[in-house]
Amino acid sequence: MSRLRFDPGSSTAYRTGDWRRARPIYADRWPPCGAGCPAGEDIQAYLALLQAGREEAAWRKLTEQNPFPAVCGRICPHPCESACNRARVDEAVAIHQVERHLGDLARGRGFAHDRPRAAAAERHVGVVGAGPAGLSCAYQLARVGYRVTIYDAASEPGGTLRWGVPDYRLPKDALLHEVEAILALGVTLRLGVRIGADLSAGELRTRHDAVFTAIGNGLPLVPAEADVTGHGVDSGIAFLRRVNAGERPSLPARVAVIGAGNTAIDVARCARRLGAAEVTIVSPQDRPGHRPGQPAEEMTALPTEIAQAEAEGVRLLLRLGVQRLVRSGEHLDGLQLAYVDHVFDDAGRFRPVLYEGTETFLPADRVIVATGQQPDWSGLDVLQPDPAAGIFAGGDCVGGARTAVAAIGSGHQAAEDVMAYLEGRAPVELGRAATASFDTLHTHYYRRVPRHTSVEADTDERQRDFREVQSGLESVAVAAEAARCLSCGVCMECDNCWHFCPDAAVIKLGPGQRYRFDYEYCKGCGICAAECPTGHIRMEAESGT
Amino acid sequence: MDRRDPFRLNALTSGHRACSGCGQAMAARMVGDLIGPDAIFVNATGCLQVFTTHNAQSAWQVPWLHSVFANAAAVASGVEAARRGLPGSERVVVQAGDGGTFDIGLQCLSGMIERGHDALFVCYDNEAYMNTGVQRSGSTPHAARTTTSPPGRLSEGKRHLKKDMLAIVAAHHMPYAATASVAFFPDLKAKVEKAMRLRGPRFLHVFSPCPLGWDHDAAASVQVARLAVETGLFPLVELEYGAVTGVMRLAQRRPVEDYLRLQGRFKHLFKDAHGAAELRHLQALADANIRRYGLLDATTAWDTGEAGRAQRGGRGGYAPAHGAAS
Ligand SMILES: Cc1ncc(C[n+]2csc(CCOP(=O)(O)OP(=O)(O)O)c2C)c(N)n1
Ligand code: SF4
Ligand code: SF4
Ligand code: SF4
Numbered sequence: 001m002s003r004l005r006f007d008p009g010s011s012t013a014y015r016t017g018d019w020r021r022a023r024p025i026y027a028d029r030w031p032p033c034g035a036g037c038p039a040g041e042d043i044q045a046y047l048a049l050l051q052a053g054r055e056e057a058a059w060r061k062l063t064e065q066n067p068f069p070a071v072c073g074r075i076c077p078h079p080c081e082s083a084c085n086r087a088r089v090d091e092a093v094a095i096h097q098v099e100r101h102l103g104d105l106a107r108g109r110g111f112a113h114d115r116p117r118a119a120a121a122e123r124h125v126g127v128v129g130a131g132p133a134g135l136s137c138a139y140q141l142a143r144v145g146y147r148v149t150i151y152d153a154a155s156e157p158g159g160t161l162r163w164g165v166p167d168y169r170l171p172k173d174a175l176l177h178e179v180e181a182i183l184a185l186g187v188t189l190r191l192g193v194r195i196g197a198d199l200s201a202g203e204l205r206t207r208h209d210a211v212f213t214a215i216g217n218g219l220p221l222v223p224a225e226a227d228v229t230g231h232g233v234d235s236g237i238a239f240l241r242r243v244n245a246g247e248r249p250s251l252p253a254r255v256a257v258i259g260a261g262n263t264a265i266d267v268a269r270c271a272r273r274l275g276a277a278e279v280t281i282v283s284p285q286d287r288p289g290h291r292p293g294q295p296a297e298e299m300t301a302l303p304t305e306i307a308q309a310e311a312e313g314v315r316l317l318l319r320l321g322v323q324r325l326v327r328s329g330e331h332l333d334g335l336q337l338a339y340v341d342h343v344f345d346d347a348g349r350f351r352p353v354l355y356e357g358t359e360t361f362l363p364a365d366r367v368i369v370a371t372g373q374q375p376d377w378s379g380l381d382v383l384q385p386d387p388a389a390g391i392f393a394g395g396d397c398v399g400g401a402r403t404a405v406a407a408i409g410s411g412h413q414a415a416e417d418v419m420a421y422l423e424g425r426a427p428v429e430l431g432r433a434a435t436a437s438f439d440t441l442h443t444h445y446y447r448r449v450p451r452h453t454s455v456e457a458d459t460d461e462r463q464r465d466f467r468e469v470q471s472g473l474e475s476v477a478v479a480a481e482a483a484r485c486l487s488c489g490v491c492m493e494c495d496n497c498w499h500f501c502p503d504a505a506v507i508k509l510g511p512g513q514r515y516r517f518d519y520e521y522c523k524g525c526g527i528c529a530a531e532c533p534t535g536h537i538r539m540e541a542e543s544g545t
Numbered sequence: 546m547d548r549r550d551p552f553r554l555n556a557l558t559s560g561h562r563a564c565s566g567c568g569q570a571m572a573a574r575m576v577g578d579l580i581g582p583d584a585i586f587v588n589a590t591g592c593l594q595v596f597t598t599h600n601a602q603s604a605w606q607v608p609w610l611h612s613v614f615a616n617a618a619a620v621a622s623g624v625e626a627a628r629r630g631l632p633g634s635e636r637v638v639v640q641a642g643d644g645g646t647f648d649i650g651l652q653c654l655s656g657m658i659e660r661g662h663d664a665l666f667v668c669y670d671n672e673a674y675m676n677t678g679v680q681r682s683g684s685t686p687h688a689a690r691t692t693t694s695p696p697g698r699l700s701e702g703k704r705h706l707k708k709d710m711l712a713i714v715a716a717h718h719m720p721y722a723a724t725a726s727v728a729f730f731p732d733l734k735a736k737v738e739k740a741m742r743l744r745g746p747r748f749l750h751v752f753s754p755c756p757l758g759w760d761h762d763a764a765a766s767v768q769v770a771r772l773a774v775e776t777g778l779f780p781l782v783e784l785e786y787g788a789v790t791g792v793m794r795l796a797q798r799r800p801v802e803d804y805l806r807l808q809g810r811f812k813h814l815f816k817d818a819h820g821a822a823e824l825r826h827l828q829a830l831a832d833a834n835i836r837r838y839g840l841l842d843a844t845t846a847w848d849t850g851e852a853g854r855a856q857r858g859g860r861g862g863y864a865p866a867h868g869a870a871s
Contacts, residue, residue, distance in 0.1 A: 011560030011597070011604035012547045019565060051857055445855040487857065495859035498552075499730050500767055502570035504559040508552040511858070518549065521559035525566035525756075526764030533855045 012521075016503060020524030022539045024497075024517055029436035029489025029535060033095060036083030038401060038409040039066040039136075040430050043080055043095055044490050050098065050482040059102045059111055066408050067139045067182050068132065068161075070107065070174040073100020074470070075165060076405045077302050085438045085488050091451040094473070094481045101478040107177045113185055116145035123147065123422050126208035128195050128383065131159020132404045133214035133395025135182050136411030141418065142185035150187060151204070153194035157183075159216050160396070161404060163241045164263070166270055167466035172244075196379020205382055205391070210418045213383045214395035214411060217373035217402070223350055228258065228325055228369055232332030236267045236370025243270050251276040252365030256335055258322055259370030260285040260299040265306060267370050268314040272463050280315045280362060282322060284340045284352045296344045308469060311459045317362065321352040326361065334363040390421050436489025440535030445494070449484050452477040491515075491536040497528035546606055553863050554578045554606065556586075561604035563596040566763025568754035568770060569669045570596070572727050573640065576667055576751065578863040579737040582607055584636045585624055589617035589645030592676040593669060608635065617641050618653035622662045636741065637664040643684035644674045646750075647708050658717040658746040665740050665747045668710070671755040679758040683708045686778070687830065688823045689810045691758070696813040701823050706830075714748045715784040722748040723783040723791070728771035729852045731860050732781060732793060739783075752779045760809025772804035775849055777831035780838045792843035796850030798835070801828045 033043040041062055049058035062069050073096050084092035105111070125141050127134045130152035138148040156162055157179050161170065183189055195204055205211055220235040222228065236259060242249060255276040257268045260283040271279045283299055287306065291297040299306070299318075310316065320337040327333060338354035345351040375397035377384075385393040394410035396402050413430050420427035454471045456462075462469055473481065491514050498506045498515055505522035506515050529537040547558045556577030563570040573593055577586070585608040588594040594611050597604040612620045621639040628635065639657075641650050646668035654666055673691050674680040681691040686707045690696050694703035714722045721743050725733040733751070740747040752773055754766040761769055773779040776799045783791030802824065805811040814820035814827075835841055854860070 008601040009603075010547060010558070010606075011562075011599070011602040012558060014560040014562075014599075014602055016560060016562070048857070444853065447851070447854050483857075492855075492857040493859060494855035494857065495862060496855055499575065499862075500571055500727070502563060502567045502574065502766075503561070504547075504550070504553075504555045504557070504574065507550045508862075510552070518559065523565035525766075526762075527566055527571075527766055530764040531767050 015520045016523050017520045020519075020522055020542055022524045022526065022541050023519060023522065024524070024526065024528050024537050025540055026491065026514065026517070026537055028491075029440060030432050030434055031436040031488035031490070032083040032085055032434035033080040033093070033488075035432055035434035037065075037080040038403065038406040039072070039412065040409060040432070041065045041080070044485060044487055046102070047093070047095075047098060047482040047485040048487060048490070048492070050102070050479065051485070055102065055105055056109070056111055059106045060114075062099065062102055063113065065412065066405070067113070067136065068103070068178050068404070068408060069099045070103025070178055071132075071161060071170060072405050072408070073097065073103050073472075074170050074174065075161075077403060083434070085436070085441060086484060086486055088438050089443050089446060089486070090448050093484050094451050094453070097452070097454060097473045098478055098481055100472050101475065103174070103178065104472060106181070107174070113139075113143065113181055115185060116143060119145040119147070123209040124149065124207070125418055126151065126204055126211045127214065128204070128211065128380075129159060129214040129216060129395070129397075130154070130157035130179075130189060130191075131214060131216045131395060131407060132161055133216075133407035133411035133414070134159070134212065135179060136408040137212045137214065137394070137415045137418070138187045139182045139185065140412050140415030142182070142187045144419070146419070148187045149190060149208070151190045151193045151195055151199070153192065153198075155191055157189055157191065163244045164237065164266070166240065166243060166266055168269065168273070168462065168469045169266070171468055195383070201380050201382045210390035210392065210421055211383060212411075212414045212418060213380065213385070213391070213393040213397065214407070214414075215375055215377075215380070215397045217375050217396045219374050219376045220369065221372035221374040222369055223371060228322060228367060230325070231330050232366055233325070234366065234368045236263050236368050237373055239267055239368055240270065243274075248274060250274065253277045254334075254364050255279045255366045255368060256362055256364035257281045257368045257370055259283065259372075260301060261370065261372070262301045262305055263373070264370040265301045265309050265314075267368050269309050269312055271368070272312050272314060273466060276366075278315070279313070280317055280364070281309075282317045282320050282335065282337060282362065284319065284321045284343045286318055287316075296348070297342065308456065312463050320360070321354045323354065323359065325367065332365060332367065334361055335367065336360075337362055387417060387421065390418075392417055436535055441486060441488060442531065442533050442535075443486070445496070445533035446486055449480070451484070452481055487534045489535050492534055494533060496531045496533065497537060500527050500531050502527070552865060554582055556580070556582070556605065556607045557597060558604050558606055560602065561597045562599045563592065564755075564757045564763070566756045566766045567592075567596075568727060568752075568756075568766040569593055569642070569671055571766065572669050572751045572753045575727065575730065575733060576737055576749070577607065579734055580636070580638060580665075580741060581864050583634055584608070584638050585610070586638045586640060587611070587617050587621040587624060589639070589641035589650055590614035590676070591642035591645050592671070593640055593642065595676050614645060615649045616653050617645060617650055618657040618664075618666060621664045621666075622657045622660060625662045625664050637662070639664055639666040641666070641668055642675065643668060643670040643672055644682045646670070647683035647710050651713075654714070655717065658714065658719055658748070661745055663744050663746070665749060667749045667751060669751050669753040671753045671758060672707070673755075673758050675755050675758045684710065686827075688814060688827060690813060691810070701819065702810070702813065711748075711750055711782070711784060715787045717746075718786060719784070720745045720747060721783070721785055722750075724750045724752070724779065724781050726752045726770045726774050726779065726781060728767050728774060729781065729793070729849070732847070732852045734861055736783065758810070760812070761807050765807055769804065769807055771853065772799060772807070775799040776801045776804045777835040777840055778804060778827070780834045780840055782838050789838065792838050792840065792845050793852060794843045794845055794848035795835070795840045796848040798841060801831050
């Protein structure tokens with residue numbers, strides 16, 4: 001029948017959809033927070049669940065990618081927040097506070113990870129190292145039903161989180177709870193077993209269908225240039241390991257810490273707590289943000305950590321390199337320092353060049369060297385990564401960002417690689433680039449709301465012991481932070497498209513069900529896309545136009 | 546009946562022949578669904594009437610009638626009078642374009658108000674006689690291009706000013722007269738609901754961009770409507786018995802250029818010194834509105850920032866569609 005013949009009745013008999021030159025399409029975009037998170041958390045999704053008051057569901061959504069929210073909420077440098085679109089509206093969403101809150105809530109309420117319904121396979125994966133990478137890998141494998149055994153030389157699990165991060169940043173019980181939640185999935189943990197010594201790497205390989213090695217960076221890395229060894233000299237990681245084992249070594253009055261990273265800061269802050277009166281960090285690099293365009297010339301320590309250390313009386317000597325230890329016989333007098341021209345050579349190697357004639361003397365009774373770490377592969381030759389043979393490695397020991405969250409992401413990717421290997425398929429690359437860029441949003445639709453901040457323990461009080469420095473947020477503030485999320489690229493059911501469509505071509509499906517376009521009638525005006533706050537609607541040219 | 550959407554009556558539904566991006570269709574859909582099914586809609590001649598009732602096909606899912614161009618308010622008066630004492634609770638709503646309100650329909654509207662009929666008159670203002678091809682009306686703003694006010698060497702576009710329709714209506718001992726905009730749905734909703742709680746004559750003036758007549762992008766209709774308010778050119782106000790009782794404060798005041806630049810009907814103003822002088826004139830008209838209603842410092846419930854927000858889960862919708870599960 002000709003579409004120009006009409007019978008009396010409803011206009012709906014006339015399909016205006018064929019007027020259309022472009023069609024609107026509902027499609028999620030991937031927000032920059034999730035893309036910025038090395039663990040790939042679906043931050044937008046759990047913030048939305050939290051806004052709906054669904055706390056447990058929010059924790060489950062978060063832990064799909066990261067089983068360590070209480071840990072990361074405390075110690076992660078939160079690159080998610082640096083990437084957050086909201087930073088360009090007012091201030092970034094305090095994602096780490098929400099993360100921490102959900103982690104602590106899980107502990108308080110006893111949320112447990114879902115156990116696999118059935119064993120995925122009788123395949124047995126060995127994981128070397130019970131740090132964040134190893135635990136993350138084990139977690140992802142165990143969730144889908146693989147058998148996993150983790151080996152660790154230490155007496156407790158957690159790796160760097162357990163032995164490298166002091167209590168005032170990460171209370172041990174917060175870590176332990178999240179580790180136990182992973183083990184509760186049926187993961188076997190063998191402590192006190194050093195692969196390559198107590199059990200040979202070859203033997204380990206024969207016991208498992210695949211092996212993931214995540215041994216971290218356990219050995220100190222000291223630049224060869226300056227000879228800083230001998231009496232009165234300690235290694236930063238060894239020192240932190242002792243403190244984190246519960247020892248409270250007594251320190252002399254004047255402690256010099258050499259280094260520019262978070263380990264140096266932690267060493268210095270522990271030294272203050274152990275009674276050292278004068279704690280000085282000697283860093284060849286400048287403060288973060290003080291050398292625009294020259295990131296290598298800036299300290300890698302986080303600005304907030306530096307600020308907290310300085311508030312606790314730690315002194316920073318910047319742009320100074322160590323020339324030598326000054327001794328009277330065996331006795332350590334201090335350090336001879338000189339100002340630095342540049343720290344890295346053209347090839348990016350650590351080769352500080354010091355100005356002759358600028359030497360100064362720093363008195364010190366103890367020098368603690370925190371200039372870096374490297375992995376200890378001794379006895380582990382057969383575990384050098386070889387994906388085709390089912391041997392994988394990840395976390396700090398293979399380089400990369402050297403943060404817990406990067407290790408967690410790396411462990412997750414390793415689990416995917418292991419599963420792909422065992423299932424005989426190609427692995428999926430988990431990282432995704434952001435598609436919900438700032439210019440896809442219509443930000444005038446959002447209210448300006450300042451970010452909520454938490455309090456720090458009193459600077460004097462907190463130096464008396466290892467109590468936690470940074471507090472969390474109250475649940476109302478956490479909910480308010482979740483509500484600050486712009487929901488970049490993901491429909492928030494604001495109804496705009498539905499209200500504005502002049503053609504009744506947007507059908508509301510109900511709470512949680514979103515909307516659908518009725519292409520029989522949509523004329524393709526593009527108003528819905530132009531007025532979608534979140535950038536969830538894109539217009540696509542109709543073929544043949 | 547079309548019941549595709551359980552959350553909206555779709556008083557004015559799909560298949561109508563309005564241009565893509567029509568602000569009047571958008572506005573009439575919002576107003577119709579806010580009023581709901583218990584109403585009789587009387588329409589003046591104009592785009593809304595023509596595009597919703599083409600070739601014996603009606604897009605209306607509510608009682609609706611049309612007589613001629615000038616007499617919608619008179620027909621509505623008769624409907625309302627005839628309904629008195631009969632069972633049923635339907636309210637009477639009149640709908641007209643700006644021509645059918647400011648010009649040819651003005652006399653009937655004035656009589657309807659003067660006689661105190663219980664009817665809501667909604668003017669969908671697209672600032673010209675659009676249905677017959679964009680002729681100037683008493684609502685067309687100064688300096689706008691229409692087919693009967695073409696800009697040229699000796700013409701700045703429309704020479705005269707836009708009538709102050711709200712003041713004319715309010716001068717009738719009018720219980721309620723308000724302006725509203727599609728760009729601020731929560732405000733529009735509050736005003737329709739308030740109007741429907743009241744009895745007697747009521748008037749709602751809804752700004753309705755027209756991509757064809759104003760020569761702007763179809764996708765820009767809401768943006769244009771928003772800027773008309775934010776520049777002060779279309780103040781959102783409420784008048785009760787002539788007194789100003791509600792003003793939407795401007796959270797951010799925008800220069801009139803931001804609004805004018807989006808529309809081809811003002812293109813000639815950006816060409817030469819003559820146009821620049823007219824731009825200053827239009828800015829002065831906006832400034833006069835801002836002063837008159839205190840748009841920058843009125844202490845009222847919300848401002849264009851607040852009323853223009855979106856939020857998760859929406860900011861209120863419509864009564865669920867009749868007979869549909871919600
Ligand atoms: C007495 C009379 N004169 C002229 C017309 C022709 N006519 C039909 S619609 C219309 C314009 C309507 O303009 P407006 O009321 O502004 O509504 P719009 O179409 O712009 O929405 C005109 C002039 C008519 N139908 N009746
Ligand atoms: S506003 Fe929300 S979704 Fe957007 S980047 Fe920030 S946290 Fe992510
Ligand atoms: S607003 Fe309606 S008609 Fe316009 S593109 Fe969107 S769905 Fe289609
Ligand atoms: S306009 Fe609102 S409801 Fe529509 S897709 Fe965008 S976020 Fe979702």
